[in-house]
Amino acid sequence: MTDIFLRREEVEKAVGLKHSSLYALIAEGKFPKPVPLGAKSVRWSAAEILDWQKARIAERDGVAA
Numbered sequence: 001m002t003d004i005f006l007r008r009e010e011v012e013k014a015v016g017l018k019h020s021s022l023y024a025l026i027a028e029g030k031f032p033k034p035v036p037l038g039a040k041s042v043r044w045s046a047a048e049i050l051d052w053q054k055a056r057i058a059e060r061d062g063v064a065a
Contacts, residue, residue: 003047004045005035006045006049008034008042008044011049015049032051032052
C-alpha cells in the first residue's frame with residue numbers, strides 16, 4: 001500500500017493546530033516530521049498523522065498506544 005502525503009494546510013485542518021504549533025511540537029519530538037520532497041517542498045505522511053491522532057486518543061483514555 002502506498003502512503004499519501006499531506007500539505008501543511010491539510011495537516012493543520014486534520015489536527016486542528018496552526019503551523020507555529022506544529023513546528024513547536026516537531027522541535028520537541030512530539031509530532032511527525034515532514035518528508036522533504038524537493039528543495040522547497042515538504043509533505044507529511046498521512047499514516048504518521050493518523051498514528052499521532054490515535055496516540056492522543058489512547059493517551060486521553062489512559063490506554064498504552
